[in-house]
Amino acid sequence: xxxxxxxxxxxxxxxxxxxxxxxxxxxxxxxxxxxxxxxxxxxxxxxxxxxxxxxxxxxxxxxxxxxxxxxxxxxxxxxxxxxxxxxxxxxxxxxxxxxxxxxxxxxxxxxxxxxxxxxxxxxxxxxxxxxxxxxxxxxxxxxxxxxxxxxxxxxxxxxxxxxxxxxxxxxxxxxxxxxxxxxxxxxxxxxxxxxxxxxxxxxxxxxxxxxxxxxxxxxxxxxxxxxxxxxxxxxxxxxxxxxxxxxxxxxxxxxxxxxxxxxxxxxxxxxxxxxxxxxxxxxxxxxxxxxxxxxxxxxxxxxxxxxxxxxxxxxxxxxxxxxxxxxxxxxxxxxxxxxxxxxxxxxxxxxxxxxxxxxxxxxxxxxxxxxxxxxxxxxxxxxxxxxxxxxxxxxxxxxxxxxxxxxxxxxxxxxxxxxxxxxxxxxxxxxxxxxxxxxxxxxxxxx
Amino acid sequence: xxxxxxxxxxxxxxxxxxxxxxxxxxxxxxxxxxxxxxxxxxxxxxxxxxxxxxxxxxxxxxxxxxxxxxxxxxxxxxxxxxxxxxxxxxxxxxxxxxxxxxxxxxxxxxxxxxxxxxxxxxxxxxxxxxxxxxxxxxxxxxxxxxxxxxxxxxxxxxxxxxxxxxxxxxxxxxxxxxxxxxxxxxxxxxxxxxxxxxxxxxxxxxxxxxxxxxxxxxxxxxxxxxxxxxxxxxxxxxxxxxxxxxxxxxxxxxxxxxxxxxxxxxxxxxxxxxxxxxxxxxxxxxxxxxxxxxxxxxxxxxxxxxxxxxxxxxxxxxxxxxxxxxxxxxxxxxxxxxxxxxxxxxxxxxxxxxxxxxxxxxxxxxxxxxxxxxxxxxxxxxxxxxxxxxxxxxxxxxxx
Numbered sequence: 001x002x003x004x005x006x007x008x009x010x011x012x013x014x015x016x017x018x019x020x021x022x023x024x025x026x027x028x029x030x031x032x033x034x035x036x037x038x039x040x041x042x043x044x045x046x047x048x049x050x051x052x053x054x055x056x057x058x059x060x061x062x063x064x065x066x067x068x069x070x071x072x073x074x075x076x077x078x079x080x081x082x083x084x085x086x087x088x089x090x091x092x093x094x095x096x097x098x099x100x101x102x103x104x105x106x107x108x109x110x111x112x113x114x115x116x117x118x119x120x121x122x123x124x125x126x127x128x129x130x131x132x133x134x135x136x137x138x139x140x141x142x143x144x145x146x147x148x149x150x151x152x153x154x155x156x157x158x159x160x161x162x163x164x165x166x167x168x169x170x171x172x173x174x175x176x177x178x179x180x181x182x183x184x185x186x187x188x189x190x191x192x193x194x195x196x197x198x199x200x201x202x203x204x205x206x207x208x209x210x211x212x213x214x215x216x217x218x219x220x221x222x223x224x225x226x227x228x229x230x231x232x233x234x235x236x237x238x239x240x241x242x243x244x245x246x247x248x249x250x251x252x253x254x255x256x257x258x259x260x261x262x263x264x265x266x267x268x269x270x271x272x273x274x275x276x277x278x279x280x281x282x283x284x285x286x287x288x289x290x291x292x293x294x295x296x297x298x299x300x301x302x303x304x305x306x307x308x309x310x311x312x313x314x315x316x317x318x319x320x321x322x323x324x325x326x327x328x329x330x331x332x333x334x335x336x337x338x339x340x341x342x343x344x345x346x347x348x349x350x351x352x353x354x355x356x357x358x359x360x361x362x363x364x365x366x367x368x369x370x371x372x373x374x375x376x377x378x379x380x381x382x383x384x385x386x387x388x389x390x391x392x393x394x395x396x397x398x399x400x401x402x403x404x405x406x407x408x409x410x411x412x413x414x415x416x417x418x419x420x421x422x423x424x425x426x427x428x429x430x431x432x433x434x435x436x437x438x439x440x441x442x443x444x445x446x447x
Numbered sequence: 448x449x450x451x452x453x454x455x456x457x458x459x460x461x462x463x464x465x466x467x468x469x470x471x472x473x474x475x476x477x478x479x480x481x482x483x484x485x486x487x488x489x490x491x492x493x494x495x496x497x498x499x500x501x502x503x504x505x506x507x508x509x510x511x512x513x514x515x516x517x518x519x520x521x522x523x524x525x526x527x528x529x530x531x532x533x534x535x536x537x538x539x540x541x542x543x544x545x546x547x548x549x550x551x552x553x554x555x556x557x558x559x560x561x562x563x564x565x566x567x568x569x570x571x572x573x574x575x576x577x578x579x580x581x582x583x584x585x586x587x588x589x590x591x592x593x594x595x596x597x598x599x600x601x602x603x604x605x606x607x608x609x610x611x612x613x614x615x616x617x618x619x620x621x622x623x624x625x626x627x628x629x630x631x632x633x634x635x636x637x638x639x640x641x642x643x644x645x646x647x648x649x650x651x652x653x654x655x656x657x658x659x660x661x662x663x664x665x666x667x668x669x670x671x672x673x674x675x676x677x678x679x680x681x682x683x684x685x686x687x688x689x690x691x692x693x694x695x696x697x698x699x700x701x702x703x704x705x706x707x708x709x710x711x712x713x714x715x716x717x718x719x720x721x722x723x724x725x726x727x728x729x730x731x732x733x734x735x736x737x738x739x740x741x742x743x744x745x746x747x748x749x750x751x752x753x754x755x756x757x758x759x760x761x762x763x764x765x766x767x768x769x770x771x772x773x774x775x776x777x778x779x780x781x782x783x784x785x786x787x788x789x790x791x792x793x794x795x796x797x798x799x800x801x802x803x804x805x806x807x808x809x810x811x812x813x814x815x816x817x818x819x820x821x822x823x824x825x826x827x828x829x830x831x832x833x834x835x836x837x838x839x840x841x842x843x844x845x846x847x
Contacts, residue, residue, distance in 0.1 A: 082448075082449040083449065083522070084449075084451075084453045084454050084455070085449065085453050085522050085523075085524045086449060086450060086451065086452065086453055086524050086528065086761055086765050087448060087449050087522045087765075088448060088450070088762060088765060089448070089522065090448065153448045217735075217737055217738060218735070219734065219735050219738050220735075221733070221734065315733055318733075337838075341838055341839060344839065345839055345840070353845075355835075355839045355841060355846065356841065356845050356846055356847070358828075358831075358832070358835075358846070358847075361831070361832070361835035361836075361839060361841070361846050362828070362831045362832075362835060364835055364838055364839065365782070365830075365831040365832075365834035365835040365838065366831070368779065368834055368838055369779050369782055369783050369834065372759060372762075372776075372779055372783075373752070373755035373756075373759065373783060374755075376450065376755060376758035376759055376762060377751065377754060377755050377758065379448060379450055379758075380450035380451075380754075380758060382448075383448045383449055383450055383451075384450075384451075386448075387449070392732050392733065393732045394754075395732075396732040396733065396747065397732075397747070397750055397751040397754050397755075398751075400736055400747055400748055400751040401751045401752075401755055403736070404748070
């Protein structure tokens with residue numbers, strides 16, 4: 001690891017390490033860590049994580065130097081080898097994780113409207129989320145996580161389950177995890193060494209993904225944000241908006257077009273000179289604290305290019321973002337369906353439950369049909385991605401379906417409640433606002 | 448999790464698609480124009496098809512009878528999935544011709560599902576059609592009026608049956624009749640009636656919008672005597688179970704009909720892609736849908752709908768293969784495939800303009816053929832009712 005533990009003894013830093021360790025031991029004692037057999041895996045990373053937490057807190061600019069022994073291969077997750085059989089089952093482990101995330105998502109649901117109005121995720125929710133330890137399903141074993149193979153399906157399930165609680169908070173909570181995914185998937189060895197360990201601490205860093213630009217008919221293939229070569233680095237100019245966690249993220253993965261290599265992802269520190277961050281209040285997703293980044297001649301080191309320009313595939317990068325959004329859409333639309341069923345059964349009109357009318361029941365049946373359409377297309381694209389197969393076409397088709405049908409479902413949800421649907425005492429208006437983002441956003445999530 | 452078609456079916460499918468393109472497609476228009484002419488070419492194909500059924504553990508027309516055991520913790524891809532894939536492959540050639548395949552009728556499915564070994568021995572190798580619908584009874588099949596009165600070792604059947612697919616060409620007809628109209632669903636039984644029975648008269652063969660290669664017959668049963676050994680299932684009226692038995696056939700066959708829609712839709716999409724190839728790039732799969740040409744966007748949307756329907760069918764079949772109840776999922780895939788089948792085949796006609804509308808192409812025919820697939824074996828609206836009742840926990844008397 002290249003860390004001199006002995007040099008820490010007696011120093012001021014050591015006290016911080018000790019503090020982090022205490023928090024970490026609390027995590028290890030939690031029932032969840034035990035259930036997931038995480039304890040052993042987690043114990044191995046205690047010192048590493050505790051130390052890294054300190055290091056990052058004291059560092060502000062993003063320069064990634066390769067290790068002394070020269071350039072090494074970054075840690076990547078292998079594609080998962082699947083059985084040849086068609087199979088929709090989750091593994092036992094995935095089912096366990098799902099149940100744990102489901103329990104947590106219930107609490108998220110309870111606070112959803114409040115947090116929507118507060119434009120934030122509560123500290124309690126954030127703390128409990130971190131205690132779930134989902135990062136271990138993202139990080140390779142060699143970097144202190146639990147994984148040898150990709151866990152794209154598991155992450156689809158996590159996002160879906162979280163969004164069933166609340167899409168806005170799911171986005172806020174999962175955005176740093178998405179940055180972590182992107183670093184595992186694309187980061188250079190130096191970037192991984194510096195940026196991954198902090199995620200394995202009890203207080204992981206905030207970070208976000210910034211791709212969308214405030215222009216009509218936006219296309220990720222026609223970016224106006226540019227990266228111009230200058231000395232041993234780049235100068236970034238442009239505007240990104242709809243960026244989750246804009247107010248709190250320590251750094252952003254900003255996509256900008258380079259002359260020689262097309263779109264590249266740059267790791268940009270929030271304290272960079274020339275970077276102005278403002279709030280960007282929107283139709284929904286309020287808990288995700290959307291903001292706008294204005295980059296005016298922001299200077300970054302060449303080492304801030306994600307992956308150092310090697311092995312990066314922008315199409316795939318985008319597709320992992322889109323699949324994240326598809327997963328969120330499926331979860332939120334399931335929430336709509338689960339809400340309108342009891343409502344239609346309890347609501348009496350003309351002397352009987354409105355669910356006895358075909359006009360109502362058929363809309364609910366259609367929600368189910370189209371939701372399942374979204375789900376199977378997303379599952380297929382995600383499963384192919386996890387297996388290392390081509391998944392561009394599958395992602396494109398899943399994204400079309402999720403774009404079209406999630407808004408149908410969001411709108412139908414409000415319609416089924418009539419006037420109540422329009423009132424903020426009921427959640428369907430929030431889902432309506434949040435689901436409008438599905439066809440638009442590529443920011444924030446990457447699975 | 449894996450949503451790919453297993454490799455073990457690839458070889459099977461390759462031959463099915465080859466047969467579809469090489470044998471069915473070339474005669475597709477001939478039997479569309481020559482409605483009511485028996486497609487003799489199918490006799491040759493039928494032999495090969497039976498071989499295929501043996502290999503896939505089920506029959507192509509849905510006449511799967513083997514109930515494969517599934518052990519706990521084991522995942523199976525079996526007869527239901529193979530059937531769905533085969534049916535799609537053949538309907539990629541021609542839906543009407545699939546319905547005309549000898550010995551692959553819906554009646555064969557019923558026999559396969561409920562016949563006892565003795566009956567299987569007698570009827571298993573015959574071509575069996577199914578007679579449910581009556582002039583005044585369609586979707587509410589529990590309301591049929593054709594009666595069956597016990598007379599010694601025989602039942603006497605009286606009534607009128609319409610929309611009997613392959614009725615003229617089949618060897619036997621599985622006729623639904625009620626033992627006692629007052630007892631509702633439980634009293635409905637199915638009887639195997641030989642076509643040679645003098646009490647069952649072929650009234651006419653219908654002229655239709657599409658699937659013209661398939662004959663659709665109407666029968667009148669007047670004091671038609673059927674031996675009691677031809678009654679399928681339990682002869683007693685079990686008020687608790689009764690109807691569930693006959694409806695089980697439909698839980699099994701809805702994914703098969705959905706597969707027919709998939710085949711027809713796939714044919715239209717592929718032909719449209721071919722015809723548009725000099726006008727549009729249809730393999731972009733990355734530019735935002737609002738930044739591509741309208742026709743290109745239309746095509747991608749159709750592809751997404753088709754792929755969704757295809758996966759929903761595979762899901763329903765997978766559930767059935769693994770002995771997991773799939774009544775709602777079967778209805779979902781039928782509803783989805785039915786609605787997108789019609790929408791897509793008709794949109795393909797539009798995209799190809801007057802060429803699409805013309806007999807020069809088969810697109811207009813697929814536009815007509817696909818419509819029946821959103822109607823028979825449960826209309827779109829009946830599927831919505833089934834799904835709605837399941838989701839909402841409502842009975843058929845509450846959600847009518």
